[in-house]
Amino acid sequence: EMPVYGTIASQFNDPGTNSFYRALIDRLVEKLGLDWESIYQISKELSEKQYIIPPERVRYLAEIAEISDRYNRYVQKQTDLARQAYQLRGTIDLLKAKGRDAEELETFFKEVKREMDKDCQDVLDTWEAKKQSYRDPQFVYKVRNKEIRVDNFSESLSHQQIP
Structure with a gap:
């Protein structure tokens, strides 16, 4: 009869692994006539998984990644808006210097500025x-x-x- 031991390899002091150890020592003593003695007592309790991250926090790292991704998207959007505002301001100034009408671009510039987050606007201002x-x-x-x-x-x- 083949012995089977339920073990959790990633768990320290796992009852299944400990039972296997004790059975192996007993078998070696029996087969080879060794005088080894083990003080470990075989436990009948089932192995209970010990978690590094508790089950209720299993999405902990995913949540951090999602927050980071959301922030990166926000920063990219604000960067794009700031770049557009800068380019529009430069174009408007150039047109005005040449005596050209830039009213439509001024309107577009104001729309872009309105889309920007207030804190970002304050930093740029x-x-x-x-x-x-x-x-x-x-x-x-x-x-x-x-x-x-x-x-x-x-x-x-x-x-x-x-x-």
Whole structure:
């Protein structure tokens, strides 16, 4: 008769694997006349799966991936809208400089800006000021109504400004 042991290979201290071990030791002692002794007692309990990720959280990683994908789609859409707005603004400025009518493009530009997320619009609207704040000799910000000044550059031994 062929012995069968139900085991879960990925589980530490699995009762099925332990039962197989004990039966193997007993069989070797019986067949080879060895004086090995095992203190392990065979358990009749069934092996219960121990989960690394609990069953109720089985979609945990999928949820993270979905959130990440959703965010990437949002960023791509905002990037496309910002690019369109930038291109339209450049075209409008060029047409106006040449004395041409750009009214229809102005309307389209406003539509594109309306589609953009408010936070993205705010970043774009204040971009030039932010760039300038990093070019200035000092970066100034407020904490609890107190103005903090931090040097943006260090001077090297050769008198070069290092950001």
